[in-house]
Amino acid sequence: MAAQVSAVPEPVLATRELGKRFGGVVALEALTLAVAPNEILGLIGPNGSGKTTFFNVVTGIYPADGGAVTFDGRDITRLAPQGVYRAGIARTFQRSRLSLPLSIFDNIMVGNHKRLTQGLWFNLFRRRAFRREFEESYARARELVAVFDPPLADRMFEAVEGLPMIDRRRIEICRALISRPKLLLLDEPSAGMTHDETTQLMDDILQVKDSLADLTIIIIEHEMGVIERITDRCAVLNFGRKICEGSYQEVAADPLVQEAYLGLE
Amino acid sequence: MQPKTGERPSLWPGLLGIAGVAVYLIVFLMIESQVGVAVLLVGGAAAVVLAARFGALERMRTSFAGREGSMDIAVPAAVLALVLVFHQDHFTLLLVATVMIFMTASLGLTVQFGFAGVLNFAGAAFLGIGCYTAAVLTKNTGLSHLLVILAGGVMAALIGGLLLYPVLRTRGHYSAVITIAFTLLFKTFLEVNDALGGPQGLRVDGLNLFGWAFNDNIALTETVELSFYTNYVLASLVLVCLGFAFLRRLDRSWIGLNMDAVRLDETASACFGYNISRWQITAFTVGNFLIGMAGALYAMMLGFIAPTNFTFGDSLILVSIVLLGGIGNPWGIAVATTIVIVLPEKLQMIQEYRFLLYAAMVILILLFRPRGLLPRPLRAYFPGWQPK
Ligand SMILES: Nc1ncnc2c1ncn2[C@@H]1O[C@H](COP(=O)(O)OP(=O)(O)O)[C@@H](O)[C@H]1O
Numbered sequence: 001m002a003a004q005v006s007a008v009p010e011p012v013l014a015t016r017e018l019g020k021r022f023g024g025v026v027a028l029e030a031l032t033l034a035v036a037p038n039e040i041l042g043l044i045g046p047n048g049s050g051k052t053t054f055f056n057v058v059t060g061i062y063p064a065d066g067g068a069v070t071f072d073g074r075d076i077t078r079l080a081p082q083g084v085y086r087a088g089i090a091r092t093f094q095r096s097r098l099s100l101p102l103s104i105f106d107n108i109m110v111g112n113h114k115r116l117t118q119g120l121w122f123n124l125f126r127r128r129a130f131r132r133e134f135e136e137s138y139a140r141a142r143e144l145v146a147v148f149d150p151p152l153a154d155r156m157f158e159a160v161e162g163l164p165m166i167d168r169r170r171i172e173i174c175r176a177l178i179s180r181p182k183l184l185l186l187d188e189p190s191a192g193m194t195h196d197e198t199t200q201l202m203d204d205i206l207q208v209k210d211s212l213a214d215l216t217i218i219i220i221e222h223e224m225g226v227i228e229r230i231t232d233r234c235a236v237l238n239f240g241r242k243i244c245e246g247s248y249q250e251v252a253a254d255p256l257v258q259e260a261y262l263g264l265e
Numbered sequence: 266m267q268p269k270t271g272e273r274p275s276l277w278p279g280l281l282g283i284a285g286v287a288v289y290l291i292v293f294l295m296i297e298s299q300v301g302v303a304v305l306l307v308g309g310a311a312a313v314v315l316a317a318r319f320g321a322l323e324r325m326r327t328s329f330a331g332r333e334g335s336m337d338i339a340v341p342a343a344v345l346a347l348v349l350v351f352h353q354d355h356f357t358l359l360l361v362a363t364v365m366i367f368m369t370a371s372l373g374l375t376v377q378f379g380f381a382g383v384l385n386f387a388g389a390a391f392l393g394i395g396c397y398t399a400a401v402l403t404k405n406t407g408l409s410h411l412l413v414i415l416a417g418g419v420m421a422a423l424i425g426g427l428l429l430y431p432v433l434r435t436r437g438h439y440s441a442v443i444t445i446a447f448t449l450l451f452k453t454f455l456e457v458n459d460a461l462g463g464p465q466g467l468r469v470d471g472l473n474l475f476g477w478a479f480n481d482n483i484a485l486t487e488t489v490e491l492s493f494y495t496n497y498v499l500a501s502l503v504l505v506c507l508g509f510a511f512l513r514r515l516d517r518s519w520i521g522l523n524m525d526a527v528r529l530d531e532t533a534s535a536c537f538g539y540n541i542s543r544w545q546i547t548a549f550t551v552g553n554f555l556i557g558m559a560g561a562l563y564a565m566m567l568g569f570i571a572p573t574n575f576t577f578g579d580s581l582i583l584v585s586i587v588l589l590g591g592i593g594n595p596w597g598i599a600v601a602t603t604i605v606i607v608l609p610e611k612l613q614m615i616q617e618y619r620f621l622l623y624a625a626m627v628i629l630i631l632l633f634r635p636r637g638l639l640p641r642p643l644r645a646y647f648p649g650w651q652p653k
C-alpha cells in the first residue's frame with residue numbers, strides 16, 4: 001500500500017499558496033499541496049487547523065482569498081461548487097448532510113445529478129426511457145451500497161432518518177461515489193462510530209477504491225490507526241499551515257507534529 | 266408495511282373510506298341546522314380518531330398506495346355521485362366546484378412550497394391574474410375558452426417571472442415578505458385601474474366550450490333539470506385531475522427529487538451540481554401556471570370578479586391549505602381544501618371568525634402534526650415496482 005510518492009509528476013489536485021481567512025482567523029495560510037493520481041492522502045491536524053476549510057475552498061463553497069487550485073491540469077480556483085462537482089470532485093461532510101426525509105435511493109441519486117437526464121419533457125412524458133434510466137441507476141446504487149453493507153442494499157426505499165449513524169455515513173460515501181468522481185474528499189467519515197465500525201468502514205472504502213480504476217482520495221481523520229493503515233501519504237495542518245508531509249511514519253516521528261498534537265490535546 | 270412481491274393490498278379499505286367520506290359529505294352539505302352541523306363535525310372527528318385508533322386509517326392508506334389506479338377512478342366517481350345527489354342545488358354545486366378550483370391552486374402552491382421550498386404568499390394574486398386574464402380575454406376577443414384557461418395560467422406564470430428575481434435573490438423570510446407585498450400591490454393596482462373595472466370589478470362571460478354553454482341548466486328530460494353549476498363541477502373536476510396527474514408525474518421523476526434536494530439542503534445540492542435557482546424557477550413558474558388556470562376557470566364560473574376577491578387573507582387561505590393537508594402530498598391537499606372551504610360555508614356562526622379558525626388550525630397542526638394531516642409518503646418512482 002505504502003507506495004512512496006514524494007515527487008509527483010502530474011498531480012490530480014494541486015494547490016498553490018492557498019489562503020482563506022474568516023475575519024481575524026487565518027483558516028488556511030499559503031497552503032501548497034499536491035495529490036498524486038490514485039493515492040490516498042491523509043489530511044490530519046488538531047481541531048480548528050483548517051482541514052474542513054481546505055475542502056470547502058477546494059469545492060468552491062468558500063472562495064479562496066489567495067492562491068490557486070488546479071484539478072486535472074485545469075484551474076478550478078474560481079469555480080462554484082457545481083462546476084467543481086462536474087469537473088469530477090465529490091465530497092462528504094463532517095456533519096452528515098443527508099436529506100433525512102428522503103429514501104436511501106433518493107439520497108444517492110442526489111449525488112448522481114450530472115448523470116441523470118434533467119429535461120422536463122423527458123421526466124414527465126418519456127416515462128419508458130425514464131424507467132430505463134431509473135432501473136439502471138437503481139442497479140448501480142444498489143451495487144455500491146452492497147459493497148458497504150449488503151443488508152442495507154435491500155432497504156433502498158427506506159427513509160434515511162430511521163438509520164443509525166454508521167449507515168448514514170455509508171450512504172453519504174455512496175452518494176459521493178455514484179457519479180464516479182476522480183477525486184473523493186472524505187471529511188471525518190468515521191466520526192461518531194465505534195472502533196470496529198471504523199475498521200469495517202475503512203475496509204469497505206479500500207475495497208471500493210480497488211474496484212474503481214481511477215480514484216484519488218483525500219481523507220480527514222482523527223484516528224491515527226486508521227491513517228496509518230489506509231493512507232499512502234499524510235499532510236499535517238496546524239493553524240492553517242502545512243507543517244509536515246510524508247508517509248505516516250515520517251509524519252508521526254516529526255517533532256513539530258508531536259508538538260502540535262501535544263500542545264493542543 | 267410494504268406488501269411482499271405479488272401480494273397486492275386489498276381494495277376494500279380504500280373504497281369503504283371513499284364511500285364513507287362521500288356519504289358524510291353529502292349529509293354534511295344537506296343539513297341546514299347549525300346544531301346538526303356541529304353534531305356532525307364532532308361525530309366526524311370522533312370517527313377519524315376511532316379509525317386511527319383501530320388501524321382502519323392505516324389500512325386505507327395502504328390501499329390507496331397499493332391500488333392507486335382504482336382509487337384514481339373511485340374518488341372522481343364519488344364526486345360525480347355527489348353531483349347527482351345535489352343536481353338541482355346551485356349553492357352546493359358552486360361550493361363543490363369552488364373546492365376543486367382551490368384544490369388546483371393549492372396543488373400549484375404545493376409544487377412551489379412543498380416541493381421546492383419557495384414560499385409564496387401571493388397565491389391569491391396569481392389566482393387573480395388568472396381571473397382577470399379570463400375577464401379581459403372573454404370580453405375583448407373571441408378566443409376559444411379552452412385557450413382562455415391556458416392563457417390564465419400563462420399570464421400568471423409570466424407575471425410570476427417578474428417576481429422571480431427579487432424572490433430568488435433574497436432568502437427565507439425576506440422572499441416571503443416580497444410575495445406579501447406583491448399581493449397587496451396587486452389588489453391596489455386593480456382598484457386604481459379603471460380599464461380593469463377599478464374597485465367595482467368586471468363581469469366575466471360564462472364558459473363556453475365548442476357550443477356547450479356552461480351557464481345554461483342541463484335539461485335531462487321534460488321535468489328533470491341539472492343546475493348549470495354541474496357543468497362547472499365537471500370542468501373543475503377535469504382540471505383538478507389533470508393537476509393531480511401532473512403533480513404526481515413531477516414528484517415521481519428526477520425533477521421532483523431535484524426540488525426536494527434543493528429545498529432540504531442548498532449547500533449539499535450545490536456540491537452535487539444542482540443549479541438551485543433553476544429548480545426554484547421551475548417550481549415557481551409551474552405552480553403559478555396551475556394557480557392561474559384555476560383562476561381563469563374560477564372567474565368564468567363566478568361571472569363577476571372584483572379586487573376584494575384577491576386579498577392577502579385569500580393568499581393565507583391557500584397557504585393554510587398546504588400546511589394543513591400535508592406539505593407536498595396531493596391527497597392531503599384534497600382533504601384540507603375540503604375542510605377549509607366547506608367548513609365556514611356551513612358553520613355560519615364562524616363565518617366572521619374564519620381567519621381565526623384558519624390560524625388556529627394551522628397553529629395546532631404545526632404544533633401537533635407538523636407534517637400535516639396526511640404526511641407526504643416517500644417517493645416511489647413507479648408504484649408497485651419491485652427490483653428484479
Ligand atoms: N464559516 C466560518 N466562519 C468563520 N470561521 C470559520 C468558518 N469555518 C471555519 N472557521 C474557522 O476556521 C478555522 C478552521 O476551521 P476548520 O477548517 O473547520 O478546522 P478543522 O476542520 O481542521 O477542525 C477555525 O478557527 C474555525 O473557527
Ligand SMILES: [Mg+2]
Nearest residue numbers: 051052053094
Ligand atoms: Mg473539520
